[in-house]
Amino acid sequence: MTVMMKVFQVLLLLNFVWTLTRGDIDVSCQFGETCVFPCRFSPGHHILIHWHLNLTVQVHSFFDDQDQLGQQDQQFKGRTSLFLDQILEGNASLLLTGVKVKDEGRYQCYTSTMEEDATKSYVNVKLTAPLQKINMTQTKNLIICSSDEIYPKPHLSWSISPPSSRTFQNKTTVQKTEKHLYNISSSLTLSDSEEDLDHICTISTPSKQRRASWRRRHSVTIISGEATISCSALDSSLKGLSLVWRFNQREKIVTKNEDDEHRVSEEWKQHVKDVSESGRLTLQHLSADHEGTYTCEVSNDGDTSMAQISLRLAEGKDNSHGGIVAAIVILPIIGLVIYCIGTKLKRVDHKIPETQSQSPSVKIISGEATISCSSLDSSLKGLCLVWRFNQSEIIVTKNEDDEHRVSEEWKQHVKDVSESGRLTLQHLSADHEGTYTCEVSSDGDTSMAQISLRLAEGKVVEK
Structure with missing residues (x-):
């Protein structure tokens, strides 16, 4: 019982x-x-x-x-x-x-x-509180991936495609708001030389997952005021997807919604020549003012893919509207050069013989570089000296009285000019890669040396 x-x-x-x-x-x-x-x-x-x-x-x-x-x-x-x-x-x-x-x-x-x-x-x-969209931005050598007001607590992870054996440093923070929701953010440190690698940020909750990817593509050159930049190497159709092109990450150039309706911002209408079905952007009437970073953002059902392209003028080309201003700034320097050379011409009645030597290229390391007029590095006291960038842009001049004059746009970059004419430059970036010419005049004779300046491989120096 x-x-x-x-x-x-x-x-x-x-x-x-x-x-x-x-x-x-x-x-x-x-x-x-x-x-x-x-x-x-x-x-x-x-x-x-x-x-x-x-x-x-x-x-x-x-x-x-x-x-x-x-x-x-x-x-x-x-x-x-x-x-x-x-x-x-x-x-x-x-x-x-x-x-x-x-x-x-x-x-x-x-x-x-x-x-x-x-x-x-x-x-x-x-x-x-569903995960709606991932925001991804790039600043200096960091990619920042974030999303706000999520519940329950989300998880964030990074991956690289194609897979890389290198270790990538990242830092993730999660904050709880007054509403008891979660904001999550993570920064990934980029390598200087990475191009065409997808850096993928994934944020997930028990019920949903979103992905955003960022890629640095090869730089593109502005030639005759025109350039064409693409969202991806595949150049596949973006029909039914959302698209945004931005200049320097903030300024919108053109947008496309899921109904494939394009809208060009007012200030870019004269510059947007064409937007293809694949999102390829053709620009026109470009000048030095349009050098910078262009970002293509493609969104599909909450997932985002971003590509970043640097646009630069072809070396030695200048389509900028600032030529008149530049001429006014350097006019006194040009006068000084003419005076210096003119005084030499008055002393002789025969043709000036010229000698030119090609020096090895020099690397820009940590934003600095030192270039010399000659391997002997001997004193140029009492001689005329002119340093030029890409043959046309005057950097610094020295007359017979050893008075130096640095052009306005190079003042922040000229660290020192020695008695031998050796030029030490600072705060250099990829924009300062090119040809530097040293011209020394004495009694009607002219000696010129040409040096190529390049960034050390794998180094990116911030402006």
Whole structure:
């Protein structure tokens, strides 16, 4: 008898647990939206309805044929309601507006009537603030991947395609907001020489995953005021996808929506010649003002792909509108050069013999470089000296009285000019790669040396 009684008690307990589990309903609510917690009962008279959160917090009550909210917890003030026109039909479902993270939990629906005993059902409420979009930006040697107002707590990871054996440094931070949502951000340190590698940022929650990729493509040269830049090497169709071209990451050039409608910003209308179906952008009427970074951003169902291209004028070409200003700035320097050479011409009545030597190229390291007029590095006291960049742009001049004059645009770059004419430059970038010419004049004779300046391989020097 004792054994039978224990078996009966176990069966009764299992039946209770099964009934409780069967009665639980899982509901997923989106942050800030309206959510319905279902509950039904057998219709009758003198209906009583109580909703509680985690058994202790009073959410909503109904009896005497009306809402009774005197004991309602402050958390739910003004946010709850029942379907009053359906209560007599046995519908005790609760409608909650402006759902918050704090609203998560297990809700109990308690109902009774004159005809039926009290019944209880349970609703398990989970909240989500869906991951909408990943934002990706690039600054100096960092790619920053971020997304805001997510719930539950997201996870972020980086990957490289094609796979690389190198280790990439990254730092990820997660912040909890006042709304109890999560902001996540991660920065990845770029290598100086990486091109055509996809740096992929993946952010995921239990219910959703988004990806964004960033790629640095080969630089493109502006020739005769025109240039064509592509979003990808494949140049495949972007039909049905969203597209944005930006200049220096902030200034929008052209946008395309999912309906393939293009819109060119007002200030770029004269420069956008064509946008192909693959997003390839052809630009015209370009000058030195348009040198910089161009970013193509393609979005598809929340995933984003970005490509970055540097645009530079062809070496020795200048289509800028600043030529007049530059001429005014360097006019006094040109006068000094003419005077220096002119005084030499007056001393002789025969043709000036010239000698020219080609020196080895010099590397720009950590933004600095030193170039010499000759291997002997002897004193140029009493001689005229002119240093030029790409043969036309004057850097520094020295007259017979050993008075030096540095052009305005090179003042921040000229660190020192020695007695032998050796020129030390600083704060150099890829824009300063090119040909440097040293011209020394003495008694009508001219000696010239030409030096090529290049960035050390794998080095990128910031402007």
